[in-house]
Amino acid sequence: MESRQRRPAGRPRGFDADEALERAVLVFWEHGYEGASLAVLTEAMGISTTSMYATFGNKEELFRKVLERYTEGPSAYLGRALEEPTALGVAAAILAGTVRTTTRPEHPHGCLGVQSALVTSDAGNEVRDALIAWRDHGRSGIRERFERAVAEGDLPADADPALLARYVTTLSYGLAVQAASGASRDDLQELVDAALRGWPLV
Template sequence: MATKQSGPIGRPRAFDTEAALERAMLFFWEHGYEGASLAGLTKAMGISTTSMYAAFGNKEELFRKALERYDEGPSAYLTRALEEPTALGVATTVLTGTVRTTTRPAQPHGCLGVQGALVTGASSSSVRDLLATWRNDGCNRLRERFQQAVDEGDLPPTTDAGLLGRYVSTLAFGIAVQAASGIGRDELQSMADAALEAWPPF
């Protein structure tokens, strides 16, 4: 004899949250935080606004999750670069990874972390600050890796690891801006190669 259920059975989500988050990341990447309306986001994600709030929280929380996905996916070349055995290898992998990631035909050009919320209204200042912290974190990781290179004798003892980290970061961010402006991969790669011809630069 069948027994009566003791409580309600939760309804499973009718959509793939990972796929929806991927589409949200691409939408934020293309339109920026303030340019991504809720209507546009939910249409791109293929879900209702109610489902978005239930699965991801509000728009800012969704953006934070999208940035984490970007960090672990398209922007993961930084982590790989830090594992290179030489400082020059680190810089080369960062700049080459930036060129490739910001110019892929099947995704938005540019960098979500650079142009996602560079300038915002007061209501979005927390997202602007989030991305500033994200960019500075990348620069600090490079500084630490270059300091390691100095300590190991891979870079001259007079090298300013902080300045070198900021230099490589600035080159990478500049590449991203140029890519978003329509500059092609070959030209950007040539610029990156030219920047690395004299290493270290100072």
């Protein structure tokens, strides 16, 4: 009878931390922060609660790592959009990126940041603050790009970069909510096209 090698007692089971984090992204993306229980997270990540705490910290710390991964991955279209040569191109690329990212068949629909924004418990205050800072950072980058567009003459001199940045981000979040509710990519793109028809031109 063959003898089986056994893992030494007390030695943690090996796992791919990067893969586990990617799975956590999908859980938070689908369920939001409060809807993602530790049981659901650890099952999806393929690790024990002890291993999760040892590797990623508590749920809040894990979420911060997930938000960073989401920003560098699915949400990276924002940084690329800011490199478009015109303000209209920037707005169109941001909204097209939102539509594309929030309706991919292989991913949860909607936006991870928007899905997790409805944190209501006192325990979620720091997560809510982190998400506010995340949204503010994105909006600030857009506002600065539009300020440059005004200085370069690409936008009218009387254009309000801060208002335009709020307009684009608010529409983007609205598209994400619609996507999470089942709106199709074509329907969302139709909204984008309608919203940009009134874009200020010089």
